[in-house]
Amino acid sequence: MKVPFYRHDLGEADKAAVAEVLDSLFLTTGPRTRAFEEQFAALFGVSHCVGVSSCTTALTLALHALGVGRGDEVITTPMTFIATSNAVLHLGATPVFVDVEPDTGNLDVGKVGAAITERTRAVLPVHLYGQMVDMRSLRDLADERGLAIVEDCAHAVESSRDGVRPGQLSDAACFSFYATKNLTSGEGGAVISQREDVAESVRLHRNHGMSKSAYERYTGTYQHWDMIALGHKANLFDLQAALLLSQLPHITERLERRQRAAARYDAAFRGIAGVEVVAERANSQLARHLYTIWVDPQRRDEILTGLQGAEIGVAVNYRAVHLLSYYRERFGFVPGAFPEAERIGDSTISLPMFPAIDDDEVDRVVEAVAEQLVLAH
Numbered sequence: 464m465k466v467p468f469y470r471h472d473l474g475e476a477d478k479a480a481v482a483e484v485l486d487s488l489f490l491t492t493g494p495r496t497r498a499f500e501e502q503f504a505a506l507f508g509v510s511h512c513v514g515v516s517s518c519t520t521a522l523t524l525a526l527h528a529l530g531v532g533r534g535d536e537v538i539t540t541p542m543t544f545i546a547t548s549n550a551v552l553h554l555g556a557t558p559v560f561v562d563v564e565p566d567t568g569n570l571d572v573g574k575v576g577a578a579i580t581e582r583t584r585a586v587l588p589v590h591l592y593g594q595m596v597d598m599r600s601l602r603d604l605a606d607e608r609g610l611a612i613v614e615d616c617a618h619a620v621e622s623s624r625d626g627v628r629p630g631q632l633s634d635a636a637c638f639s640f641y642a643t644k645n646l647t648s649g650e651g652g653a654v655i656s657q658r659e660d661v662a663e664s665v666r667l668h669r670n671h672g673m674s675k676s677a678y679e680r681y682t683g684t685y686q687h688w689d690m691i692a693l694g695h696k697a698n699l700f701d702l703q704a705a706l707l708l709s710q711l712p713h714i715t716e717r718l719e720r721r722q723r724a725a726a727r728y729d730a731a732f733r734g735i736a737g738v739e740v741v742a743e744r745a746n747s748q749l750a751r752h753l754y755t756i757w758v759d760p761q762r763r764d765e766i767l768t769g770l771q772g773a774e775i776g777v778a779v780n781y782r783a784v785h786l787l788s789y790y791r792e793r794f795g796f797v798p799g800a801f802p803e804a805e806r807i808g809d810s811t812i813s814l815p816m817f818p819a820i821d822d823d824e825v826d827r828v829v830e831a832v833a834e835q836l837v838l839a840h
């Protein structure tokens with residue numbers, strides 16, 4: 464592969480952090496998980512963080528904590544990874560899709576109001592590619608209509624907009640530490656919240672609804688535990704937390720390296736006809752999780768194949784969720800339901816983006832895209 468889609472840059476310090484846990488007594492959820500939760504909450508200036516096994520579970524447990532269940536509706540975007548709306552389905556609730564802004568791919572907050580019914584309990588925005596949705600407007604609307612907000616922050620560890628960070632204006636914000644995310648433990652996730660009741664519910668349900676965690680049961684003297692709710696088994700554990708803790712001090716430096724690559728891509732693509740880049744809102748800091756371009760939908764797949772032939776790692780983030788087979792069959796969606804999301808879904812190509820990508824690699828990707836655009840004519 465000339466330029467891989469993603470290359471992690473975990474180093475000796477990260478390996479040592481994991482080895483240290485392996486040499487300790489406690490492998491599961493214990494002191495390192497607790498330390499990570501404290502530091503991660505502090506990163507956003509919020510009061511609570513609960514580590515869980517994935518963002519998918521984080522979303523499910525957060526929505527459940529806010530009372531979302533059978534028969535309820537949750538408003539969300541079709542331009543996302545399936546995890547977002549699947550979390551709603553797992554609770555027996557219905558995802559109600561609202562179309563996205565044509566130039567950012569983010570949930571169009573101006574269209575949310577019209578989708579609210581008496582069954583709507585929550586809005587679930589996704590900060591696509593690491594650019595935040597307009598949270599101030601969304602919070603105002605949610606307050607007016609009595610709705611909760613859960614943010615899908617899988618792309619948004621470093622994001623801010625209008626002085627707002629993830630978790631600050633929502634009832635809960637959910638993160639992914641999956642292998643290619645900006646902060647990673649291979650798999651993993653977290654819920655942050657300003658609300659003690661939400662954090663407590665997630666903490667309880669990540670561990671079977673048991674009244675005491677293993678750490679509490681086995682440090683010191685044995686204590687009886689009770690089961691007070693039917694939970695899941697979805698706890699983040701210390702091996703993962705050790706890896707996350709060792710990356711936390713480097714978040715800004717790693718963001719700056721991705722920002723440099725993104726700026727180089729932007730400058731190059733401004734001069735290439737047939738490539739559109741995602742618009743950036745004012746007063747926004749993008750987390751630069753993915754670098755995505757939009758090309759002619761008629762030629763997208765051909766260009767995608769051509770880039771892979773040129774040994775450039777690519778992905779599609781995302782084809783519109785409502786047109787995937789399961790959603791079509793269950794809800795009867797047909798093309799045309801959400802035209803902006805569909806157009807983006809048909810024209811998107813994600814290019815290599817990771818902290819260690821160098822100028823030379825960015826240039827090779829740009830060159831390959833330019834070549835494919837000519838060939839695809």
Ligand SMILES: *Cc1c(COP(=O)(O)O)cnc(C)c1O
Nearest residue numbers: 517518519544546617639640641
């Ligand atoms: C990766 C991702 C998820 C799911 O994260 P997991 O930790 O794999 O469950 C959810 N939403 C978005 C937008 C993602 O990119």
